[in-house]
Protein backbone atom coordinates (compact mmCIF):
# COMPACT_ATOMS: atom_id res chain seq x y z
CA UNK A 1 0.00 0.00 0.00
CA UNK A 2 1.54 3.38 -0.95
CA UNK A 3 2.12 5.74 1.99
CA UNK A 4 -0.25 8.70 2.34
CA UNK A 5 0.77 11.95 0.63
CA UNK A 6 3.68 13.83 2.16
CA UNK A 7 2.37 16.67 4.38
CA UNK A 8 3.51 20.28 4.08
CA UNK A 9 6.81 20.82 5.82
CA UNK A 10 8.27 23.71 7.82
CA UNK A 11 10.50 25.89 5.62
CA UNK A 12 14.12 24.68 5.68
CA UNK A 13 13.14 21.17 6.75
CA UNK A 14 13.91 18.21 4.51
CA UNK A 15 11.57 15.26 4.48
CA UNK A 16 14.41 12.74 4.38
CA UNK A 17 18.16 13.07 4.80
CA UNK A 18 20.19 10.04 3.74
CA UNK A 19 23.77 9.81 4.96
CA UNK A 20 26.21 7.98 2.65
CA UNK A 21 25.96 7.47 -1.11
CA UNK A 22 26.91 3.78 -1.34
CA UNK A 23 24.40 1.21 -2.67
CA UNK A 24 22.29 1.42 0.51
CA UNK A 25 22.12 5.21 0.71
CA UNK A 26 21.73 5.91 -3.01
CA UNK A 27 18.88 3.36 -3.13
CA UNK A 28 17.16 4.75 -0.02
CA UNK A 29 17.40 8.29 -1.44
CA UNK A 30 15.98 7.22 -4.81
CA UNK A 31 13.07 5.35 -3.25
CA UNK A 32 12.24 8.19 -0.84
CA UNK A 33 12.37 10.73 -3.70
CA UNK A 34 10.15 8.47 -5.83
CA UNK A 35 7.59 8.67 -2.99
CA UNK A 36 7.56 12.44 -3.39
CA UNK A 37 9.76 13.17 -0.36
CA UNK A 38 12.07 16.16 -0.50
CA UNK A 39 15.27 14.18 -0.09
CA UNK A 40 18.89 15.17 0.56
CA UNK A 41 21.69 12.64 0.01
CA UNK A 42 24.91 13.53 1.85
CA UNK A 43 28.22 11.91 0.93
CA UNK A 44 31.49 12.50 2.81
CA UNK A 45 33.72 11.84 -0.23
CA UNK A 46 33.82 13.52 -3.63
CA UNK A 47 31.74 11.43 -6.07
CA UNK A 48 32.88 9.22 -7.77
CA UNK A 49 34.72 7.80 -4.78
CA UNK A 50 36.84 4.68 -4.40
CA UNK A 51 35.47 1.89 -2.18
CA UNK A 52 37.46 -1.17 -1.09
CA UNK A 53 35.31 -3.96 -2.55
CA UNK A 54 35.55 -6.92 -4.89
CA UNK A 55 32.72 -5.44 -6.93
CA UNK A 56 31.19 -8.89 -7.50
CA UNK A 57 27.43 -8.68 -8.11
CA UNK A 58 25.58 -11.95 -7.45
CA UNK A 59 22.08 -12.58 -8.81
CA UNK A 60 20.38 -11.08 -5.73
CA UNK A 61 22.32 -7.83 -6.25
CA UNK A 62 21.58 -7.65 -9.97
CA UNK A 63 17.88 -8.24 -9.29
CA UNK A 64 17.82 -5.36 -6.78
CA UNK A 65 19.30 -2.76 -9.17
CA UNK A 66 16.90 -0.22 -10.67
CA UNK A 67 15.86 -1.40 -14.16
CA UNK A 68 18.00 -0.02 -16.97
CA UNK A 69 20.80 1.27 -14.70
CA UNK A 70 23.72 2.15 -17.02
CA UNK A 71 26.61 0.08 -15.67
CA UNK A 72 29.74 -1.34 -17.30
CA UNK A 73 30.36 -5.01 -16.47
CA UNK A 74 34.07 -5.87 -16.88
CA UNK A 75 33.65 -9.64 -16.76
CA UNK A 76 31.10 -12.31 -15.81
CA UNK A 77 32.29 -15.39 -13.94
CA UNK A 78 31.51 -18.56 -15.91
CA UNK A 79 33.76 -20.67 -13.70
CA UNK A 80 34.63 -20.78 -10.01
CA UNK A 81 37.95 -22.23 -8.87
CA UNK A 82 37.93 -23.39 -5.23
CA UNK A 83 41.08 -24.21 -3.25
CA UNK A 84 41.87 -25.19 0.32
CA UNK A 85 44.86 -23.21 1.58
CA UNK A 86 46.61 -23.44 -1.81
CA UNK A 87 45.82 -27.13 -2.30
CA UNK A 88 43.11 -29.34 -3.80
CA UNK A 89 42.20 -26.81 -6.47
CA UNK A 90 39.09 -27.60 -8.51
CA UNK A 91 37.26 -25.52 -11.11
CA UNK A 92 33.48 -25.78 -11.52
CA UNK A 93 31.29 -24.31 -14.23
CA UNK A 94 28.19 -22.18 -13.60
CA UNK A 95 24.91 -23.33 -15.20
CA UNK A 96 23.96 -19.71 -15.89
CA UNK A 97 26.96 -17.36 -15.65
CA UNK A 98 25.67 -14.48 -13.52
CA UNK A 99 28.26 -13.02 -11.12
CA UNK A 100 29.12 -9.65 -12.70
CA UNK A 101 32.39 -7.81 -12.03
CA UNK A 102 32.06 -4.05 -11.70
CA UNK A 103 33.95 -1.13 -10.21
CA UNK A 104 32.28 0.26 -7.13
CA UNK A 105 33.07 3.87 -8.06
CA UNK A 106 31.02 3.32 -11.23
CA UNK A 107 28.18 1.34 -9.61
CA UNK A 108 27.75 3.83 -6.76
CA UNK A 109 27.87 6.84 -9.13
CA UNK A 110 25.22 5.27 -11.34
CA UNK A 111 22.98 4.60 -8.31
CA UNK A 112 23.52 8.17 -7.08
CA UNK A 113 22.62 9.53 -10.54
CA UNK A 114 19.42 7.45 -10.39
CA UNK A 115 18.60 9.05 -7.00
CA UNK A 116 19.23 12.52 -8.46
CA UNK A 117 17.03 11.72 -11.47
CA UNK A 118 14.24 10.69 -9.08
CA UNK A 119 14.52 14.15 -7.52
CA UNK A 120 16.96 13.76 -4.60
CA UNK A 121 19.48 16.53 -4.06
CA UNK A 122 23.02 15.16 -3.80
CA UNK A 123 25.70 16.95 -1.75
CA UNK A 124 29.09 15.28 -1.87
CA UNK A 125 32.20 16.26 0.14
CA UNK A 126 29.77 16.76 3.02
CA UNK A 127 30.00 14.56 6.12
CA UNK A 128 27.56 14.12 8.97
CA UNK A 129 29.38 14.97 12.20
CA UNK A 130 26.52 14.64 14.73
CA UNK A 131 22.78 14.11 14.95
CA UNK A 132 20.06 14.68 17.52
CA UNK A 133 16.24 14.36 17.66
CA UNK A 134 13.60 16.53 19.23
CA UNK A 135 9.88 15.92 18.69
CA UNK A 136 9.32 15.02 15.05
CA UNK A 137 12.57 16.62 13.83
CA UNK A 138 16.04 15.16 13.39
CA UNK A 139 18.95 17.60 13.19
CA UNK A 140 22.01 16.58 11.21
CA UNK A 141 25.22 18.57 11.69
CA UNK A 142 27.85 18.52 8.98
CA UNK A 143 31.54 19.27 8.57
CA UNK A 144 30.50 22.40 6.63
CA UNK A 145 28.96 23.86 9.76
CA UNK A 146 25.34 23.31 8.66
CA UNK A 147 22.51 22.19 10.92
CA UNK A 148 20.06 20.43 8.60
CA UNK A 149 16.59 19.35 9.73
CA UNK A 150 14.53 16.38 8.54
CA UNK A 151 11.48 14.28 9.42
CA UNK A 152 13.47 11.10 8.88
CA UNK A 153 17.13 10.17 8.52
CA UNK A 154 18.59 7.05 6.92
CA UNK A 155 22.12 6.23 8.08
CA UNK A 156 23.85 4.39 5.24
CA UNK A 157 27.35 5.53 6.13
CA UNK A 158 29.13 2.19 5.93
CA UNK A 159 30.93 -0.05 8.40
CA UNK A 160 32.51 2.80 10.41
CA UNK A 161 29.11 4.49 10.65
CA UNK A 162 28.46 7.33 13.07
CA UNK A 163 24.71 6.83 12.68
CA UNK A 164 25.16 3.17 13.59
CA UNK A 165 26.78 4.21 16.90
CA UNK A 166 23.88 6.62 17.53
CA UNK A 167 21.32 3.85 16.90
CA UNK A 168 23.32 1.36 19.01
CA UNK A 169 23.98 -1.33 16.37
CA UNK A 170 25.68 -4.39 17.89
CA UNK A 171 27.75 -6.91 15.94
CA UNK A 172 28.15 -10.66 16.22
CA UNK A 173 31.11 -10.79 13.84
CA UNK A 174 33.68 -8.19 12.78
CA UNK A 175 36.24 -9.00 10.10
CA UNK A 176 39.11 -7.18 8.45
CA UNK A 177 39.50 -7.44 4.67
CA UNK A 178 42.69 -6.49 2.82
CA UNK A 179 42.46 -6.00 -0.92
CA UNK A 180 44.61 -4.92 -3.87
CA UNK A 181 43.61 -3.94 -7.39
CA UNK A 182 46.42 -5.18 -9.57
CA UNK A 183 46.95 -4.30 -13.26
CA UNK A 184 47.71 -7.51 -15.20
CA UNK A 185 49.35 -8.23 -18.56
CA UNK A 186 47.44 -9.83 -21.42
CA UNK A 187 48.57 -13.37 -20.61
CA UNK A 188 47.48 -13.10 -16.98
CA UNK A 189 44.19 -11.47 -18.02
CA UNK A 190 43.54 -14.43 -20.36
CA UNK A 191 44.26 -16.87 -17.53
CA UNK A 192 41.59 -15.25 -15.34
CA UNK A 193 39.02 -14.20 -17.95
CA UNK A 194 35.57 -15.51 -16.95
CA UNK A 195 36.99 -17.29 -13.88
CA UNK A 196 36.90 -16.36 -10.22
CA UNK A 197 38.98 -17.92 -7.42
CA UNK A 198 37.88 -18.56 -3.83
CA UNK A 199 40.54 -20.07 -1.56
CA UNK A 200 39.67 -21.13 1.98
CA UNK A 201 42.56 -19.70 4.03
CA UNK A 202 44.80 -20.77 6.94
CA UNK A 203 43.21 -18.46 9.58
CA UNK A 204 39.88 -19.46 11.17
CA UNK A 205 36.97 -18.43 8.90
CA UNK A 206 39.31 -16.80 6.38
CA UNK A 207 39.38 -16.87 2.60
CA UNK A 208 41.14 -15.25 -0.32
CA UNK A 209 39.69 -14.27 -3.69
CA UNK A 210 40.67 -13.18 -7.18
CA UNK A 211 38.01 -11.38 -9.22
CA UNK A 212 38.83 -10.74 -12.91
CA UNK A 213 38.12 -7.35 -14.49
CA UNK A 214 39.92 -7.53 -17.84
CA UNK A 215 43.25 -5.74 -17.46
CA UNK A 216 42.88 -5.62 -13.65
CA UNK A 217 42.41 -8.34 -11.03
CA UNK A 218 40.93 -7.50 -7.64
CA UNK A 219 42.47 -9.84 -5.07
CA UNK A 220 42.19 -9.91 -1.32
CA UNK A 221 41.81 -11.84 1.91
CA UNK A 222 39.44 -11.62 4.86
CA UNK A 223 39.54 -12.98 8.43
CA UNK A 224 38.33 -12.10 11.91
CA UNK A 225 39.62 -8.72 13.07
CA UNK A 226 42.36 -8.92 15.67
CA UNK A 227 45.34 -10.52 13.93
CA UNK A 228 46.43 -8.00 11.27
CA UNK A 229 50.03 -9.31 11.10
CA UNK A 230 48.91 -12.85 10.25
CA UNK A 231 46.31 -11.50 7.79
CA UNK A 232 48.92 -9.34 6.02
CA UNK A 233 51.22 -12.37 5.81
CA UNK A 234 48.37 -14.43 4.32
CA UNK A 235 47.65 -11.69 1.78
CA UNK A 236 51.30 -11.50 0.65
CA UNK A 237 51.51 -15.28 0.34
CA UNK A 238 48.15 -15.49 -1.48
CA UNK A 239 48.99 -12.74 -3.99
CA UNK A 240 52.46 -14.24 -4.59
CA UNK A 241 50.96 -17.68 -5.30
CA UNK A 242 48.46 -16.13 -7.74
CA UNK A 243 51.25 -14.26 -9.56
CA UNK A 244 49.76 -10.89 -8.54
CA UNK A 245 52.60 -9.41 -6.48
CA UNK A 246 54.77 -8.05 -9.32
CA UNK A 247 52.90 -4.99 -10.56
CA UNK A 248 52.30 -1.90 -8.45
CA UNK A 249 48.63 -2.07 -7.32
CA UNK A 250 46.23 0.70 -8.36
CA UNK A 251 44.74 0.48 -4.85
CA UNK A 252 45.97 -1.44 -1.80
CA UNK A 253 43.58 -0.94 1.10
CA UNK A 254 41.79 -2.48 4.06
CA UNK A 255 38.23 -2.21 5.34
CA UNK A 256 36.11 -3.74 8.11
CA UNK A 257 33.07 -5.90 7.42
CA UNK A 258 30.51 -6.31 10.21
CA UNK A 259 27.62 -8.72 10.75
CA UNK A 260 24.91 -7.63 13.14
CA UNK A 261 23.78 -9.44 16.25
CA UNK A 262 20.26 -10.81 15.51
CA UNK A 263 18.80 -8.57 18.25
CA UNK A 264 20.63 -5.42 17.18
CA UNK A 265 18.40 -2.35 16.64
CA UNK A 266 17.66 -1.03 13.15
CA UNK A 267 16.17 2.30 14.18
CA UNK A 268 16.13 4.87 16.95
CA UNK A 269 13.16 7.19 16.80
CA UNK A 270 13.09 8.68 13.30
CA UNK A 271 16.61 7.49 12.44
CA UNK A 272 16.97 4.24 10.48
CA UNK A 273 20.13 2.35 9.53
CA UNK A 274 20.70 0.35 6.32
CA UNK A 275 23.46 -1.63 4.57
CA UNK A 276 26.87 -1.86 6.29
CA UNK A 277 25.78 0.79 8.81
CA UNK A 278 23.19 -1.74 10.04
CA UNK A 279 25.87 -4.49 9.79
CA UNK A 280 23.80 -6.37 7.20
CA UNK A 281 26.40 -8.60 5.54
CA UNK A 282 26.54 -12.33 4.83
CA UNK A 283 28.54 -14.02 7.61
CA UNK A 284 30.24 -16.51 5.30
CA UNK A 285 30.88 -14.83 1.94
CA UNK A 286 30.87 -11.27 3.39
CA UNK A 287 28.66 -10.39 0.43
CA UNK A 288 27.07 -7.05 1.27
CA UNK A 289 25.95 -5.29 -1.90
CA UNK A 290 22.67 -7.22 -2.18
CA UNK A 291 22.01 -6.51 1.50
CA UNK A 292 22.77 -2.81 0.99
CA UNK A 293 20.48 -2.54 -2.05
CA UNK A 294 17.61 -4.45 -0.44
CA UNK A 295 17.82 -2.71 2.94
CA UNK A 296 18.22 0.66 1.19
CA UNK A 297 14.97 -0.01 -0.68
CA UNK A 298 13.14 -0.95 2.54
CA UNK A 299 14.63 2.09 4.34
CA UNK A 300 13.49 4.44 1.55
CA UNK A 301 9.92 3.14 1.88
CA UNK A 302 10.04 3.31 5.69
CA UNK A 303 11.43 6.87 5.60
CA UNK A 304 8.51 7.95 3.38
CA UNK A 305 6.12 6.45 5.94
CA UNK A 306 7.89 8.30 8.77
CA UNK A 307 7.49 11.57 6.87
CA UNK A 308 3.77 11.11 6.44
CA UNK A 309 3.15 9.75 9.98
CA UNK A 310 0.32 11.68 11.66
CA UNK A 311 1.92 11.48 15.11
CA UNK A 312 4.82 9.93 16.99
CA UNK A 313 2.90 6.70 17.59
CA UNK A 314 2.48 6.20 13.85
CA UNK A 315 6.14 7.11 13.35
CA UNK A 316 7.17 4.47 15.91
CA UNK A 317 5.03 1.88 14.09
CA UNK A 318 6.72 2.74 10.77
CA UNK A 319 10.18 2.33 12.36
CA UNK A 320 9.16 -0.97 14.01
CA UNK A 321 7.77 -2.25 10.70
CA UNK A 322 11.10 -1.44 9.07
CA UNK A 323 12.91 -3.60 11.64
CA UNK A 324 10.39 -6.40 11.13
CA UNK A 325 10.74 -6.35 7.34
CA UNK A 326 14.54 -6.40 7.58
CA UNK A 327 14.36 -9.39 9.91
CA UNK A 328 11.84 -11.20 7.68
CA UNK A 329 13.79 -10.65 4.48
CA UNK A 330 17.46 -10.32 5.45
CA UNK A 331 17.54 -11.63 9.05
CA UNK A 332 16.57 -15.10 7.83
CA UNK A 333 19.44 -14.99 5.34
CA UNK A 334 21.91 -13.84 7.97
CA UNK A 335 20.89 -16.53 10.43
CA UNK A 336 21.43 -19.19 7.76
CA UNK A 337 24.79 -17.70 6.80
CA UNK A 338 25.91 -17.64 10.44
CA UNK A 339 25.29 -21.41 10.65
CA UNK A 340 27.24 -21.89 7.42
CA UNK A 341 30.05 -19.71 8.79
CA UNK A 342 30.22 -21.83 11.93
CA UNK A 343 30.41 -24.99 9.90
CA UNK A 344 33.11 -23.45 7.70
CA UNK A 345 35.18 -22.11 10.63
CA UNK A 346 35.13 -25.50 12.34
CA UNK A 347 35.79 -27.56 9.26
CA UNK A 348 36.80 -25.73 6.07
CA UNK A 349 37.97 -29.04 4.56
CA UNK A 350 34.47 -30.48 4.89
CA UNK A 351 32.91 -27.44 3.21
CA UNK A 352 35.56 -27.59 0.44
CA UNK A 353 34.98 -31.29 -0.20
CA UNK A 354 31.21 -30.86 -0.14
CA UNK A 355 31.24 -27.98 -2.64
CA UNK A 356 33.83 -29.45 -5.00
CA UNK A 357 32.96 -33.16 -4.90
CA UNK A 358 29.21 -33.33 -4.48
CA UNK A 359 27.48 -32.11 -7.65
CA UNK A 360 24.26 -31.41 -5.73
CA UNK A 361 26.11 -29.05 -3.33
CA UNK A 362 27.71 -27.11 -6.19
CA UNK A 363 24.33 -26.91 -7.98
CA UNK A 364 22.83 -25.31 -4.85
CA UNK A 365 25.70 -22.86 -4.45
CA UNK A 366 25.56 -22.05 -8.16
CA UNK A 367 21.79 -21.45 -7.86
CA UNK A 368 22.49 -19.05 -4.97
CA UNK A 369 25.12 -17.16 -7.00
CA UNK A 370 22.63 -16.87 -9.87
CA UNK A 371 19.89 -15.62 -7.53
CA UNK A 372 17.66 -18.69 -7.91
CA UNK A 373 17.89 -19.60 -4.22
CA UNK A 374 19.06 -18.00 -0.97
CA UNK A 375 21.62 -19.00 1.68
CA UNK A 376 18.63 -20.19 3.71
CA UNK A 377 17.74 -22.36 0.68
CA UNK A 378 21.23 -23.89 0.68
CA UNK A 379 21.12 -24.56 4.41
CA UNK A 380 17.89 -26.56 4.19
CA UNK A 381 19.53 -29.24 2.00
CA UNK A 382 19.46 -32.54 3.95
CA UNK A 383 23.22 -33.00 3.53
CA UNK A 384 24.03 -29.57 4.92
CA UNK A 385 21.62 -30.10 7.81
CA UNK A 386 23.36 -33.38 8.64
CA UNK A 387 26.84 -31.78 8.48
CA UNK A 388 25.63 -28.93 10.69
CA UNK A 389 24.25 -31.33 13.27
CA UNK A 390 27.41 -33.46 13.12
CA UNK A 391 29.80 -30.56 13.75
CA UNK A 392 27.55 -28.85 16.29
CA UNK A 393 27.68 -25.64 14.22
CA UNK A 394 24.33 -24.23 15.20
CA UNK A 395 22.72 -20.87 14.94
CA UNK A 396 23.61 -18.29 17.55
CA UNK A 397 27.12 -19.61 18.03
CA UNK A 398 28.72 -17.02 15.76
CA UNK A 399 32.26 -16.23 16.82
CA UNK A 400 32.74 -12.77 18.33
Ligand SMILES: Cc1cc2nc3c(=O)[nH]c(=O)nc-3n(C[C@H](O)[C@H](O)[C@H](O)COP(=O)(O)OP(=O)(O)OC[C@H]3O[C@@H](n4cnc5c(N)ncnc54)[C@H](O)[C@@H]3O)c2cc1C
Nearest residue numbers: 020022023024044054055056127128157158275276288289
Ligand atom coordinates in the same frame (compact mmCIF):
# COMPACT_ATOMS: atom_id res chain seq x y z
C1 LIG B 1 37.47 -5.99 0.70
C2 LIG B 1 35.99 -6.11 0.55
C3 LIG B 1 35.48 -6.77 -0.57
C4 LIG B 1 34.09 -6.88 -0.73
N1 LIG B 1 33.62 -7.47 -1.86
C5 LIG B 1 32.29 -7.58 -2.06
C6 LIG B 1 31.80 -8.14 -3.26
O1 LIG B 1 32.55 -8.50 -4.16
N2 LIG B 1 30.44 -8.24 -3.39
C7 LIG B 1 29.59 -7.81 -2.42
O2 LIG B 1 28.37 -7.96 -2.59
N3 LIG B 1 30.03 -7.23 -1.29
C8 LIG B 1 31.37 -7.08 -1.09
N4 LIG B 1 31.83 -6.46 0.03
C9 LIG B 1 30.86 -5.83 0.95
C10 LIG B 1 30.38 -4.50 0.36
O3 LIG B 1 31.48 -3.72 -0.05
C11 LIG B 1 29.56 -3.70 1.38
O4 LIG B 1 28.67 -4.55 2.05
C12 LIG B 1 28.79 -2.57 0.69
O5 LIG B 1 29.69 -1.61 0.21
C13 LIG B 1 27.80 -1.90 1.65
O6 LIG B 1 27.23 -0.77 1.03
P1 LIG B 1 26.73 0.48 1.90
O7 LIG B 1 26.04 1.38 0.96
O8 LIG B 1 26.03 0.00 3.09
O9 LIG B 1 28.07 1.16 2.46
P2 LIG B 1 29.29 1.81 1.68
O10 LIG B 1 29.40 1.27 0.32
O11 LIG B 1 30.48 1.66 2.59
O12 LIG B 1 28.89 3.33 1.56
C14 LIG B 1 28.89 4.17 2.69
C15 LIG B 1 29.11 5.59 2.21
O13 LIG B 1 28.95 6.46 3.32
C16 LIG B 1 29.91 7.50 3.23
N5 LIG B 1 30.08 8.03 4.58
C17 LIG B 1 30.73 7.48 5.63
N6 LIG B 1 30.64 8.28 6.72
C18 LIG B 1 29.93 9.36 6.34
C19 LIG B 1 29.50 10.53 7.01
N7 LIG B 1 29.80 10.75 8.30
N8 LIG B 1 28.79 11.46 6.32
C20 LIG B 1 28.48 11.26 5.00
N9 LIG B 1 28.86 10.15 4.32
C21 LIG B 1 29.57 9.21 4.99
C22 LIG B 1 31.15 6.78 2.70
O14 LIG B 1 32.06 7.69 2.12
C23 LIG B 1 30.52 5.84 1.68
O15 LIG B 1 30.43 6.40 0.40
C24 LIG B 1 33.21 -6.33 0.23
C25 LIG B 1 33.72 -5.67 1.35
C26 LIG B 1 35.09 -5.54 1.50
C27 LIG B 1 35.63 -4.80 2.69
